[in-house]
Amino acid sequence: MSKSPQAFPHQVAIVGAGMSKFGSFPEKNSRDLFIDAFQSMRSSIDKGLDPRDIEALYLGNFSSDVFEGQAHTAAVMADVAGLTPCPAIRVEDACASGGVALRQGVLAIAYGIYEIVLVSGVEKMSNLPTDKVTNALAAAGDISYEIPSGFTFPGFYAAMTSVYMHKYKLQTEDLMRVAIKNHQNGSLNPKAHLGITILDMMNKRIDSAKKKGKPIPLWENEWDFLRDDQANPMVAWPLRLFDCSPITDGSASILLVSGEIAKQFTDNPVFIIGSGQASDCPLHDRSDLSKIRATSKAAQIAYETAGVSANDIQIAEVHDCFTIAEIQATEDLGFFEQGTGYKMVEEGVTTRDGRKPINTSGGLKSKGHPVGASGVAQAVEIWEQMRSEAGARQVTRDIPLALTHNVGGTGQTCVIHIFERRY
Amino acid sequence: MSKSPQAFPHQVAIVGAGMSKFGSFPEKNSRDLFIDAFQSMRSSIDKGLDPRDIEALYLGNFSSDVFEGQAHTAAVMADVAGLTPCPAIRVEDACASGGVALRQGVLAIAYGIYEIVLVSGVEKMSNLPTDKVTNALAAAGDISYEIPSGFTFPGFYAAMTSVYMHKYKLQTEDLMRVAIKNHQNGSLNPKAHLGITILDMMNKRIDSAKKKGKPIPLWENEWDFLRDDQANPMVAWPLRLFDCSPITDGSASILLVSGEIAKQFTDNPVFIIGSGQASDCPLHDRSDLSKIRATSKAAQIAYETAGVSANDIQIAEVHDCFTIAEIQATEDLGFFEQGTGYKMVEEGVTTRDGRKPINTSGGLKSKGHPVGASGVAQAVEIWEQMRSEAGARQVTRDIPLALTHNVGGTGQTCVIHIFERRY
Numbered sequence: 148m149s150k151s152p153q154a155f156p157h158q159v160a161i162v163g164a165g166m167s168k169f170g171s172f173p174e175k176n177s178r179d180l181f182i183d184a185f186q187s188m189r190s191s192i193d194k195g196l197d198p199r200d201i202e203a204l205y206l207g208n209f210s211s212d213v214f215e216g217q218a219h220t221a222a223v224m225a226d227v228a229g230l231t232p233c234p235a236i237r238v239e240d241a242c243a244s245g246g247v248a249l250r251q252g253v254l255a256i257a258y259g260i261y262e263i264v265l266v267s268g269v270e271k272m273s274n275l276p277t278d279k280v281t282n283a284l285a286a287a288g289d290i291s292y293e294i295p296s297g298f299t300f301p302g303f304y305a306a307m308t309s310v311y312m313h314k315y316k317l318q319t320e321d322l323m324r325v326a327i328k329n330h331q332n333g334s335l336n337p338k339a340h341l342g343i344t345i346l347d348m349m350n351k352r353i354d355s356a357k358k359k360g361k362p363i364p365l366w367e368n369e370w371d372f373l374r375d376d377q378a379n380p381m382v383a384w385p386l387r388l389f390d391c392s393p394i395t396d397g398s399a400s401i402l403l404v405s406g407e408i409a410k411q412f413t414d415n416p417v418f419i420i421g422s423g424q425a426s427d428c429p430l431h432d433r434s435d436l437s438k439i440r441a442t443s444k445a446a447q448i449a450y451e452t453a454g455v456s457a458n459d460i461q462i463a464e465v466h467d468c469f470t471i472a473e474i475q476a477t478e479d480l481g482f483f484e485q486g487t488g489y490k491m492v493e494e495g496v497t498t499r500d501g502r503k504p505i506n507t508s509g510g511l512k513s514k515g516h517p518v519g520a521s522g523v524a525q526a527v528e529i530w531e532q533m534r535s536e537a538g539a540r541q542v543t544r545d546i547p548l549a550l551t552h553n554v555g556g557t558g559q560t561c562v563i564h565i566f567e568r569r570y
Numbered sequence: 571m572s573k574s575p576q577a578f579p580h581q582v583a584i585v586g587a588g589m590s591k592f593g594s595f596p597e598k599n600s601r602d603l604f605i606d607a608f609q610s611m612r613s614s615i616d617k618g619l620d621p622r623d624i625e626a627l628y629l630g631n632f633s634s635d636v637f638e639g640q641a642h643t644a645a646v647m648a649d650v651a652g653l654t655p656c657p658a659i660r661v662e663d664a665c666a667s668g669g670v671a672l673r674q675g676v677l678a679i680a681y682g683i684y685e686i687v688l689v690s691g692v693e694k695m696s697n698l699p700t701d702k703v704t705n706a707l708a709a710a711g712d713i714s715y716e717i718p719s720g721f722t723f724p725g726f727y728a729a730m731t732s733v734y735m736h737k738y739k740l741q742t743e744d745l746m747r748v749a750i751k752n753h754q755n756g757s758l759n760p761k762a763h764l765g766i767t768i769l770d771m772m773n774k775r776i777d778s779a780k781k782k783g784k785p786i787p788l789w790e791n792e793w794d795f796l797r798d799d800q801a802n803p804m805v806a807w808p809l810r811l812f813d814c815s816p817i818t819d820g821s822a823s824i825l826l827v828s829g830e831i832a833k834q835f836t837d838n839p840v841f842i843i844g845s846g847q848a849s850d851c852p853l854h855d856r857s858d859l860s861k862i863r864a865t866s867k868a869a870q871i872a873y874e875t876a877g878v879s880a881n882d883i884q885i886a887e888v889h890d891c892f893t894i895a896e897i898q899a900t901e902d903l904g905f906f907e908q909g910t911g912y913k914m915v916e917e918g919v920t921t922r923d924g925r926k927p928i929n930t931s932g933g934l935k936s937k938g939h940p941v942g943a944s945g946v947a948q949a950v951e952i953w954e955q956m957r958s959e960a961g962a963r964q965v966t967r968d969i970p971l972a973l974t975h976n977v978g979g980t981g982q983t984c985v986i987h988i989f990e991r992r993y
Contacts, residue, residue: 156682176714178714209641210635210641212633212635212636212706212709213635213636213641215713216705216708216709216713216717217709217713217714218632218633218662218664218709218710219662219663219664219709219710219711219978219979219982219983220662221662221663221849221983222663222664222849222850222978222979222982222983223712223852223982225849226849226850226851226852226855226982230849231848231849231850231851232848232849232850232863232864232867233848233849234670234673234847234848234849234985235663235849235983236661236663236670236674236847237661237662237663238659238660238661238662239641239642239643239644239660239661239662240642240644240645240658240659240660241641241642241645247657247659250657251659251674254678254683255677257683258681258682258683259579259681260677260680260681282639283635285639286635286639286640286641286642287641287642288642289646290638290639290640291599291601291640294639424657424659425654425655425656425657426644426645426648426649426653426654426655426656426657426658427645427649427654427655428649428654429646429649432649440655441655444655555642555645556642556645559642559645559646559649560642560644560645560658562657
């Protein structure tokens with residue numbers, strides 16, 4: 148009886164987008180980060196914005212109650228940004244919270260509920276010790292079955308990697324290639340948390356050892372560095388430290404308006420023409436760990452809504468919480484055949500000047516992963532790339548269509564958006 | 571620039587509604603409670619439901635991450651109810667989470683995003699010790715300023731009560747009248763947590779003392795009981811224990827469908843014709859603590875959307891987290907003049923057979939307050955009353971229009987819905 152996906156009745160235009168610096172900021176709370184992103188978004192609006200015109204705030208946030216002891220997070224943010232009495236709604240779907248908040252805003256504009264909506268995401272994670280962050284993140288799994296059996300999130304994705312390796316002959320070096328590429332992109336992103344190439348990171352460590360008169364590591368290149376159990380320790384076999392996204396503080400915001408009034412804000416909008424979201428069972432109930440079904444399902448809905456196919460997409464920001472996740476995503480989205488995603492990385496297809504650039508921002512891996520903000524920050528990267536404002540990491544050709552892909556937990560939630568630039 | 575409220579383009583029909591028993595259930599987690607409510611809702615649908623037809627789940631939940639260590643709550647519930655791959659979205663706005671989830675579902679139907687939506691709320695609170703629950707609830711306040719200064723939620727509402735007393739000469743007995751009335755209603759609600767009148771509670775204590783050979787309390791009536799510092803201890807002056815809603819486990823669900831297809835499910839639907847939501851600053855920034863501004867703002871929007879006024883409403887479920895909150899709500903909603911709400915309680919206007927019955931379910935005070943579920947459970951009561959299915963607590967006249975009022979925190983969020991029965 149479900150309706151099949153149909154084109155949006157109203158055009159959805161992004162007219163502003165911005166983000167805070169991503170990183171570890173002991174002196175900032177989530178309000179500070181939210182305001183940083185909000186001001187960055189505001190200053191990106193070519194013709195300005197009166198915040199009192201905002202009709203609703205959808206805020207992606209995973210767990211400010213656990214991380215900071217602050218819930219009711221959307222209303223708190225609406226107040227600090229001067230948006231009251233506008234409705235403020237916090238949306239939580241684990242690490243897909245930002246993308247799901249974006250979807251609420253997109254649907255609200257697309258179906259005429261509102262004309263001007265703020266979508267934001269925020270997460271302040273670095274104030275807790277790492278083991279407590281790991282526990283907080285475990286709440287995105289199934290705490291009745293999976294977590295008591297000893298799983299953590301690196302463990303979940305390690306299990307997926309093992310199955311993928313067995314099935315498709317992936318080697319650990321294939322994972323490292325994803326990390327190397329994303330750090331190359333992230334090194335060109337001034338907002339990135341780990342905005343440095345792995346080679347530069349290696350050289351810094353060598354320099355530091357020299358200065359301190361310590362034994363100088365015998366790394367000849369980044370591969371030696373990544374294979375070194377000291378420099379890149381095993382977290383959950385076969386995933387090492389540099390296969391994992393970092394624990395990051397950050398926020399991102401975008402302003403969505405109805406296409407009819409977009410010109411009041413900018414002559415250069417980016418449109419969202421498709422959105423899809425799907426849910427799935429927990430990992431332990433799935434028949435195949437080598438892929439994420441919710442990605443394929445959400446993608447199908449998004450493509451049908453937009454009236455495009457995977458091949459039409461020029462660039463994509465995908466959910467690389469772990470290196471394996473990027474490879475799986477590019478397959479589940481239909482960019483590449485199942486089992487071939489890692490070969491495309493090796494062939495350079497997914498680099499900035501490749502045929503299908505993936506995670507030009509640096510991705511969650513290098514840009515950072517403040518979980519509730521990540522899905523919104525992906526849209527910020529697409530906005531910058533489509534408007535040719537991505538600076539040193541700008542893709543050097545037209546980008547009529549792009550995609551963002553945001554995953555919650557082990558893939559119990561997936562949400563996808565499709566962006567259009569009209570040249 | 572904001573659009574003024576307008577009638578919904580599509581009719582929004584409730585075709586099923588149900589709830590779990592509210593109470594303290596050490597053996598149940600939030601999944602169990604959710605399934606109890608889901609099955610109760612399903613069995614209320616006159617012509618049946620195939621769960622696979624549900625297009626989206628909006629779940630109100632305040633803090634399952636803190637209470638149970640389980641986040642990603644909406645996807646988890648979608649899985650246990652067999653709803654995957656439908657989009658599952660958790661909505662958090664403190665104690666208004668359920669009402670705000672309801673609003674997302676209502677708007678989705680009203681504007682044609684979906685045709686069949688499940689709205690649920692769930693909270694499992696009683697597994698933590700009371701002081702930890704108090705801390706978890708404090709996260710709904712402003713943790714940068716208010717909580718470090720020593721406020722808890724009883725403290726917030728005590729401050730509001732003090733101001734109200736000073737301004738409008740309310741006495742503590744006026745608060746007790748709200749508790750007495752709501753327990754009378756709740757004693758007729760088989761799903762209520764504290765489904766007993768205060769008089770019966772007093773008599774049970776007397777009987778228990780007699781049986782145990784202990785000194786027999788000298789209470790002659792419920793007033794003696796409520797004024798007794800042992801039986802009804804002070805929590806935060808002037809609020810005593812029986813001015814506070816309990817810590818409750820529970821869940822509630824309603825099925826919303828487009829008016830065009832309502833007849834596929836029932837010949838006896840209830841319609842939602844108005845919805846309003848507003849945010850406000852934290853309590854410490856407000857100029858007047860005797861009222862909740864967000865209630866008035868949200869009500870104005872809901873009334874305008876529905877094309878009705880406060881006087882047109884026959885019954886209402888309002889957010890009586892504390893007795894004072896019910897009195898404030900009936901004024902802020904425009905039912906009674908500011909400063910006169912407590913007099914209307916005294917005059918019996920708000921009893922079941924009064925001119926404006928308030929909280930026929932027993933309210934949060936007696937029915938219980940599983941915070942993320944409360945806003946949805948309010949709609950369940952309206953459904954039963956409007957369909958004349960409320961049993962012993964049925965209001966004995968036609969109810970063409972009703973209202974629900976759900977508050978987050980100290981009123982930083984308020985969300986209101988208006989219901990219509992077409993006779």
